[in-house]
Amino acid sequence: MTEPDDTDDLLDxxxxxxxxxxRHLSVAEVxxxxxxxxxxxxxxxxxxxxxxxxxGGFAEFIADGVPERQRAAIGPLxxxxxxxxxxxxxxxxxxxxxxxxxxxxxxxxxxxxVLTAFLGVPIRDGGDVIGIVFLADRVDGADFSDRDERVLTxxxxxxxxxxxxxxxxxxxLELSVxxxxxxxxxxxxxxxxxxxxxxxxxxxxxxxxxxVDPEAAAGHLAEVERMAAEAGAALRSVIVELRPAxxxxxxxxxxxxxxxxTVGRVHRLATEFHWEGEIPLDKAGxxxxxxxxQEAVYNAVRHARPRTVAVVVRGGETVVVEVSDDxxxxxxxxxxxxxxxxxxxxxxxxxxGGTVEFLANDDGGTTVRMEVPA
Numbered sequence: 001m002t003e004p005d006d007t008d009d010l011l012d013x014x015x016x017x018x019x020x021x022x023r024h025l026s027v028a029e030v031x032x033x034x035x036x037x038x039x040x041x042x043x044x045x046x047x048x049x050x051x052x053x054x055x056g057g058f059a060e061f062i063a064d065g066v067p068e069r070q071r072a073a074i075g076p077l078x079x080x081x082x083x084x085x086x087x088x089x090x091x092x093x094x095x096x097x098x099x100x101x102x103x104x105x106x107x108x109x110x111x112x113x114v115l116t117a118f119l120g121v122p123i124r125d126g127g128d129v130i131g132i133v134f135l136a137d138r139v140d141g142a143d144f145s146d147r148d149e150r151v152l153t154x155x156x157x158x159x160x161x162x163x164x165x166x167x168x169x170x171x172x173l174e175l176s177v178x179x180x181x182x183x184x185x186x187x188x189x190x191x192x193x194x195x196x197x198x199x200x201x202x203x204x205x206x207x208x209x210x211x212v213d214p215e216a217a218a219g220h221l222a223e224v225e226r227m228a229a230e231a232g233a234a235l236r237s238v239i240v241e242l243r244p245a246x247x248x249x250x251x252x253x254x255x256x257x258x259x260x261x262t263v264g265r266v267h268r269l270a271t272e273f274h275w276e277g278e279i280p281l282d283k284a285g286x287x288x289x290x291x292x293x294q295e296a297v298y299n300a301v302r303h304a305r306p307r308t309v310a311v312v313v314r315g316g317e318t319v320v321v322e323v324s325d326d327x328x329x330x331x332x333x334x335x336x337x338x339x340x341x342x343x344x345x346x347x348x349x350x351x352x353g354g355t356v357e358f359l360a361n362d363d364g365g366t367t368v369r370m371e372v373p374a
Contacts, residue, residue: 034159035064035133041155042148044135046113049123051131052088056080066113073111082106087120087132093153094120097143099136119144121156125164133159195231199224252279252286253313256293256321260311267301270308277315280374288348289321289372292356295345296323296368304328304366318354319372326365330358345370 031049039047046065053059061077080088086104087094096102099118108114120134133156138144206220247255253275264271281289293311300309304327312322342358345368349356354372361367 030159030163031060031062032064034163035062038133038152038155038159039064039135042119042135042144042151043139044119045137045139046115047133047135049131049133050078050084050088052080052129070111070113074109075111083118083120083134084132087122087134088129091122091124091129093122093149094118094134095144095149117143119148119152121149121152123156123160123163125160130160130163195227199227199231202227247283247286247290252281252289253315255290256311256313259290259294260297260309263297263301263309269301269306272308272310273312274310275313275315279313279315279319281319281372285319285352285372288352289319289370292345292348292370293321293323296370299342299368300325300327300366306365315374317374319374321370322367323370324361324365324367326361326363329360329364329366 031051035047035049038044038049044065046063048061048063050058050062051060057079058077063071066074078084083094083099083102083104083106094102094104096118098116099105100116102118115136117138118134118136120132122129123131123133133152135144135152202220202223206217206224209220210217250258257273257275260271260273263269279286297309297311300306300323304325306325306327308326310322310324312320312324314320342356345356349370349372352372354370357369357371359367359369
């Protein structure tokens with residue numbers, strides 16, 4: 001690789017590499033992009049990145065420039081020894097012309113490529129070394145220069161931010177999954193479990209009444225059939241929510257459209273969906289908006305007994321989703337509806353810097369209006 005001729009070209013190259021890292025949100029993707037971008041940026045033949053574990057090894061070790069078959073022949077992940085240990089424990093940059101002549105060098109597995117010129121830089125988060133990135137053997141055969149060292153150090157600093165953000169993002173997703181599981185557990189208890197309990201009581205009443213009043217028993221059995229249908233519909237609703245929405249493949253608008261159609265089919269009611277404008281939300285924002293909309297739709301279905309539910313999505317500088325129904329509605333003089341679902345929607349909107357409004361329609365029914373900044 002040809003070195004940039006001046007500082008502007010160099011900064012452009014570093015900027016492009018850093019953007020390639022920050023474009024990804026998963027830890028695995030960030031690690032791969034860091035080492036690949038670093039190797040290409042400095043024209044190295046080989047590159048690797050290691051994230052240490054607490055047992056003397058590496059939780060992750062990503063190599064770039066080594067063919068897959070050779071990588072498999074090398075064997076398991078390396079331990080924290082030799083030059084890798086020096087980078088991790090010393091926390092200092094290491095640059096040598098021939099790694100084999102350095103006293104800190106240990107050994108390589110038999111299938112490992114023979115390396116000469118070596119440049120290793122720690123990836124720091126504050127005062128902690130959270131990883132190491134190193135390059136070996138420039139393609140042009142030259143040693144790594146002072147300039148190479150400055151560039152890789154600069155890039156490692158940006159990579160540390162991207163890696164930390166990726167970890168926080170994955171942690172946030174884990175917490176969101178736990179939150180969703182807890183909410184679904186409440187739904188199963190509040191809706192399905194209670195309906196099944198009522199169904200059992202009504203069935204017992206039918207059994208007790210049958211010998212003395214067959215007509216009353218028949219009425220109880222009709223009630224059993226109705227409640228069983230309601231419990232089945234509620235259970236299907238929860239199952240629909242358990243299916244992972246493919247936001248990555250379809251985007252928020254199409255995912256909401258498919259969800260709206262599914263709810264109509266499951267609950268045998270009319271649904272409408274309208275969408276206009278671009279929706280400039282990141283993945284976390286799309287997921288929060290999806291969950292809020294699902295909550296609004298299910299609240300209408302479960303509590304308002306609507307004939308029609310409409311979902312309207314409007315993009316732009318702010319993203320607005322409105323869920324309207326023609327159901328029982330609520331008394332505006334009593335304030336907004338309350339409940340766990342409503343509180344959850346408000347919390348999600350607050351995390352995005354947005355708002356949720358519950359509006360009583362003039363002709364009956366309710367509109368839930370969710371608005372978040374792009």
